[in-house]
Each structure stands twice: as structure tokens, then as C-alpha cells.
Amino acid sequence: MNIDDFNLLSKLIKDRSGLTLTKDKAYLLESRLLPVARKWNLKSLDELVMRLRTRSEAGLVRDVVEAMTTNESFFFRDIKPFDQFKQVVLPFLLQARGANRTIKVWSAACSSGQEPYTLGMMLKEERQKLIGWNVDILATDLSTEILAKAQAGLYSQFEVQRGLPIQLLVKYFKQAGDRWQIDSAIREMVRYRPFNLLDELSGLGQFDVIFCRNVLIYFDQPTKQMVLERMAKQLAPDGFLYLGGAETVVGITDKFQPMANHRGIYHHANPAAAARVAGL
Amino acid sequence: MKFCLIVDDSRVVRKVARRILEDLNFEIAEAADGKLALEACLVRMPDVVLLDWNMPVMNGLEFLIELRQAPGGEVPIVVFCTTENDIAHIQAAIGAGANEYIMKPFDSDIIHAKFAQVGLL
Known part of the structure; x- marks a missing residue:
């Protein structure tokens, strides 16, 4: 990715979310934004950036910002x-x-x-x-x-095993297919x-x-x-x-x-x- | 160094679990079924047992029930690690004295989280 494109994306993300995207995190752009590009029928990150430059679509901007904000979380994080x-x-x-x-x-x-x-x-x-x-x-x-x-409170088997004591899983969750839903x-x-x-x-x-x-x-x-x-x-x-x-x-x-x-x-x-x- | 007995009839699973737990600084012994595990416990009681459910000769639940009745058998922390992932199995395990329960497939993050929860890390 060229420097102009990187700067455009990092400014957009900074303005909308406060998240500072440093150069060493540039690799994240690819893995996080390619699914967004696909969703919007764009063939590459270049096309995605082009689209952002030429039209300002609130939906696309929101998808880009949401994709870049980290969402890792688990129950009882750090206990x-x-x-x-x-x-x-x-x-x-x-x-x-x-x-x-x-x-x-x-x-x-x-x-x-x-x-x-x-x-x-x-x-x-x-x-x-x-x-x-x-x-x-x-x-x-x-x-x-x-x-x-x-809001749906639905979690994968992997998610309910990171930090959640088994007694609380049994007490407060129900199995829903291959996932678990909180009461x-x-x-x-x-x-x-x-x-x-x-x-x-x-x-x-x-x-x-x-x-x-x-x-x-x-x-x-x-x-x-x-x-x-x-x-x-x-x-x-x-x-x-x-x-x-x-x-x-x-x-x-x-x-x-x-x-x-x-x-x-x-x-x-x-x-x-x-x-x-x-x-x- | 804490001592962990890994009980699983799959050599591959034992090997994976061993690698994860050795990285967490556990001394490891292995057993391929509940009966062998019980014999090992009577020789030297482990601090923790990582326990599969479905195994030949003696399954994990039968082992746990016997262990909890054996002299000193109330001491080890028992963490099930099994493909059985329905509430009924989990409740039966807790009822028999299991401290934690891992649903396969597992990885080092899950082992780490569960072992930390029961105070082993």
C-alpha cells in the first residue's frame, strides 16, 4: 500500500474512532479490510481506497472503522x-x-x-x-x-471457555446449536x-x-x-x-x-x- | 513444580496437552485410560488431572468417582477435557467432583484460562 493510501485510511480511522494506526500495524489493514472490500464488491484494497476518495458513503466509512477497531474480549478478563x-x-x-x-x-x-x-x-x-x-x-x-x-448474547464454544468458570456456564447459559446463549x-x-x-x-x-x-x-x-x-x-x-x-x-x-x-x-x-x- | 496427570486414550491428544502444560511449567505423567490413571494416582497423587471422558476399560467419570473415594483423592484438581459438550454431561461431571471442564477442541489459550481459574497458575 502506498503512503498516501495509508495516510488516508489512518486519518479516517483516527478521526472517527480515535484509534491511532501506526505503520507497524499496516498489515492489519489488509486482513481486516479485505472482507469489507468484498462486502462492497470491490476487488482490492486499492479499489476500496479509490472508492473512499471519490465518494463519501457513510456505510462504507462505518464498515471500515468498525473493521479496524479491535474487538477481542472475554469473560472475567484478568479475573x-x-x-x-x-x-x-x-x-x-x-x-x-x-x-x-x-x-x-x-x-x-x-x-x-x-x-x-x-x-x-x-x-x-x-x-x-x-x-x-x-x-x-x-x-x-x-x-x-x-x-x-x-445484545444477542450468543457465544462460540471457544469464547465461553476463555475465563468463564464452568459452574457459571451451566448456571447462566443455554446451548443453542453449536453456540451458547446467556440467559x-x-x-x-x-x-x-x-x-x-x-x-x-x-x-x-x-x-x-x-x-x-x-x-x-x-x-x-x-x-x-x-x-x-x-x-x-x-x-x-x-x-x-x-x-x-x-x-x-x-x-x-x-x-x-x-x-x-x-x-x-x-x-x-x-x-x-x-x-x-x-x-x- | 506442579504435577499433572494427563488421561486420554489418544496418544496425539496427550502429546498436544503435554506440550502446552510443559510450557506452563508442569511436570507431566500420562495414562491411556481411567484404570491406569487410578493406579498412577495411588502411587503418587497428582496436583491436577486433565481427564478425557470416553476411554476403554474405565471412562473418565468412573475414574473420577473412584478417585474421590480413594485416600487423598479429594486433593487433586480435576479438569475434564472431552468432546462431550452438553449440559447433562457437564452437570454429571461437576456432581462427581470435577473442578473445571474443557470442551474439545482445546488450545493453549483455553488450557491457560481454565488452569488460571482454578488457581493452578
């Missing part, structure tokens, strides 16, 4: 964040939100739904403590295609909505917990900073932000600081917030 949620975050919120008995969680860039459904299953397991409580899980992703998959009771706990993290977040409301794991790694520094600082405005003063194992706020924004004893969780960087979560 630890969910243990922390059960043992630290949830008990804290059960105390702190006693007045209105509502907990609001946002799974930002939820991909095919494993993260919100993992939370759903965990909350079901803890339902004795949640009687009379309302837990709202909002799950968003840029890709409408992946959201449709998330409607869990599906109904999650609200799905297409959303671009580069857009204004204020319409989404305020959250007690934001999961934004393994998303920022695809953004450049200014985009990371912008997204994190907007998220800070949507997070309750005593709320929690989860980032992925390879991500941090250090050197990017001073709006958040890492929790003292819980790797991967962040809170507002101010003395009041620090005091609230101290000792957790």
Missing part, C-alpha cells in the same frame, strides 16, 4: 478486576449509596458484551445483598455490529447503546463505576487525556474508574489517581475523594 469489584467496590457502594439504593455502572467499549455480562452474573450471584437495589449497567461500543452480537435474565440487566468515546459524554449521565479497559492503549496521548478528563466529569465524586492492565493515568492527566492497594482502579485526584476511599 482480578472482578474480584476487586465484588470485594471492594460493591461493599463500598452498598454503604455509600444506602440513601437512594441505585448503582450506575458504565462499560465503555464493551465489545461483544463479555464485560457487562460478567458484571451481570456477579451481581446475580450477590443478589441477596442487593434486594431493593437498582443496578443500572450501560454498555456502549462504537461498533453497531458488535453491539448486535452483544435473558442477565441480558436484561444490560442497556446497550452505540457510542463513540470521542463524542461529548455529558448526555450519558453520572456513574459510580466506569470500566474503560484496554481501550486507551489504542489512542494517542492527547486523545487519552481528552477521554479521561471527560470521564472525570461523568464519574461520581466517590466513584471508581477501571483501566486495563497495561494502562495508566500517570503522565496523562492529573484528574485521576490510582487507588492505594488496588491496581487498575482509579479515583478522583483530590483529598476528599482520597479520604473517602482510604483504607479500602
